Amino acid sequence: MLDRRFHRAAIARLLKSFQAVAILGARQIGKTTLARDVAADFGGRARMFDLETDRDLRLLQQPEAVLAPLRGLVVIDEVQRLPSLFPPLRPLLDRRPLPARFLLLGSASPAVTARGSESLAGRLAYHELDGFGLDEVGPDRWRRLWLRGGFPRSFTARSDAASSEWRQAFVKTYLERDVLDAGLGMPPAELRRFWQMLAHWHGQRWNASEFARAFGTSESTVRRWLENLEGFYAIRLLRPWHASIAKRQVKTPKVYIRDCGMLHALLSVTSAAELRERPQVGASFEGFVIEQAIHASGAQPHEAYHWATPQGAELDLLLVRGRRRVGIEVKCTEAPVLTASMQIAMKDLALQKLWVVHQGSLRFTMRAGIEALPVNQLQELRGALASGEGH
Ligand SMILES: Nc1ncnc2c1ncn2[C@@H]1O[C@H](COP(=O)(O)OP(=O)(O)OP(=O)(O)O)[C@@H](O)[C@H]1O
Ligand SMILES: [Mg+2]
Structure with missing residues (x-):
């Protein structure tokens, strides 16, 4: 496994200043693997959802109820499958003190599928993951x-x-x-x-x-x-x-x-x-x-x-x-x-x-x-x- 230390550090940095970070990049470029590493740095306080699975897709139809109690880091993979998730995230990101930060992963740029992400303006930072350097x-x-x-x-x-x-x-x-x-x-x-x-x-x-x-x-x-x-x-x-x-x-x-x-x-x-x-x-x-x-x-x-x-x-x-x-x-x-x-x-x-x-x-x-x-x-x-x- 090649260590993507530079990306990991950049994401950790962004997570300190933003309530949510989106890792965007091509299919199969290593987003989920990287997110697992970032989550590991949060110890046991990370929860991962994968919108490619029916179970998580169904769960997150009620985002406030499911996400509000979580603490630490919440990872939501394949966000492009559920663009309607963005607006309800906003009040969750505006809580003070903030009980959880969010890491969103997607394989298409906001311009293509994540309409609605503008509702998180100022709260969401983007990190583009490219191939190995x-x-x-x-x-x-x-x-x-x-x-x-x-x-x-x-x-x-x-x-x-x-x-x-x-x-x-x-x-x-x-x-x-x-x-x-x-x-x-x-x-x-x-x-x-x-x-x-x-x-x-x-x-x-x-x-x-x-x-x-x-x-x-x-x-x-x-x-x-x-x-x-x-x-x-x-x-x-x-x-x-x-x-x-x-x-x-x-x-x-x-x-x-x-x-x-x-x-x-x-x-x-x-x-x-x-x-x-x-x-x-x-x-x-x-x-x-x-x-x-x-x-x-x-x-x-x-x-x-x-x-x-x-x-x-x-x-x-x-x-x-x-x-x-x-x-x-x-x-x-x-x-x-x-x-x-x-x-x-x-x-x-x-x-x-x-x-x-x-x-x-x-x-x-x-x-x-x-x-x-x-x-x-x-x-x-x-x-x-x-x-x-x-x-
Ligand atoms: N740093 C790495 N070193 C070696 N192999 C890696 C690394 N990161 C990812 N891989 C391998 O590349 C493949 C794709 O990785 P991963 O599933 O993390 O990508 P992804 O961007 O989430 O893909 P998808 O968009 O299809 O969900 C996996 O087989 C994974 O084991
Ligand atoms: Mg993935």
């Missing part, structure tokens, strides 16, 4: 993490083939079922094809008209499908950053299959050797580093952007917090070289630092402020967004 698996295992992705069962499988089989099954058993169950108006036959097209589109700018044409439907429909998949943590939409400079800048988001292991499953890539031969290898590495950089820096989704100009200057990832602006450029090579695009990004975006992440083992300064960073040293980005930080 390099800090958790050990930075020298980056090649395995890249090929298999960060889902615990996939990463820890006994072989690459077993890992790949798990991911293939995961897409069918969980993802497709959940997306379809949510009744978001996506025709089942189209879902698989939509996935596949997104996998081939990985790392490119979203193009609603191409997708609409391919599926014989409207642009607003394919955009809704895209946002649904984002809501299930299946894809990442990297929004464009717009700097206040005279130049024109690209205004479309970039699309990534969030977990690189899932990308490889959709592309039927099962081994490192196969991955190297594919035309998508560069885009795959780019997506991998982007997720890991976001994980390592602790950036929130609204702090991560891409940037590009129609003239061809671009930056793979821009992390923004307050006045901090840190760039990450990804190179699928062991010997990165300084490019004009990097220097333009540095200047136009007024970056404090530009990291050029690569597959080699050398860390060196390419030019003032621009530093080549081996992928297995990505943990350097921890603290990169803290204000007053030197790098």
Whole structure:
């Protein structure tokens, strides 16, 4: 069992300042396991409900009666099954002194299913659980993490083939079922094809008209499908950053299959050797580093952007917090070289630092402020967004 110490500490911290914390993340990413660990830290004073079971679903039809007497920590798993639970939680969270705090777990973003969660504004904090990070698996295992992705069962499988089989099954058993169950108006036959097209589109700018044409439907429909998949943590939409400079800048988001292991499953890539031969290898590495950089820096989704100009200057990832602006450029090579695009990004975006992440083992300064960073040293980005930080 890999220790997810960083997540555990973050949740424990949030539980001190909020009456309720929601752990949100993809199916099978490890939410229930993490919640059990957090509950263990509460000693015997934790009670778990699982809304995937009929018994607990029925019990929580009367939330005040069932929950009011409990003390310590109350964990409610699969909250997306019962959005009507949110409003009655509010008076329970407003009791003084507070007899119990709540930990809610869900596999879809509030935008998709947890309507009603706004009734808990100010009382409920969100913690997004992502796949394993390099800090958790050990930075020298980056090649395995890249090929298999960060889902615990996939990463820890006994072989690459077993890992790949798990991911293939995961897409069918969980993802497709959940997306379809949510009744978001996506025709089942189209879902698989939509996935596949997104996998081939990985790392490119979203193009609603191409997708609409391919599926014989409207642009607003394919955009809704895209946002649904984002809501299930299946894809990442990297929004464009717009700097206040005279130049024109690209205004479309970039699309990534969030977990690189899932990308490889959709592309039927099962081994490192196969991955190297594919035309998508560069885009795959780019997506991998982007997720890991976001994980390592602790950036929130609204702090991560891409940037590009129609003239061809671009930056793979821009992390923004307050006045901090840190760039990450990804190179699928062991010997990165300084490019004009990097220097333009540095200047136009007024970056404090530009990291050029690569597959080699050398860390060196390419030019003032621009530093080549081996992928297995990505943990350097921890603290990169803290204000007053030197790098
Ligand atoms: N830290 C970990 N180390 C190793 N394996 C893990 C870890 N966390 C979870 N797993 C394994 O991954 C699988 C999924 O974990 P878990 O059930 O906690 O995920 P979940 O997010 O609650 O999934 P679901 O959304 O389907 O309920 C389980 O088989 C679990 O044993
Ligand atoms: Mg679970």
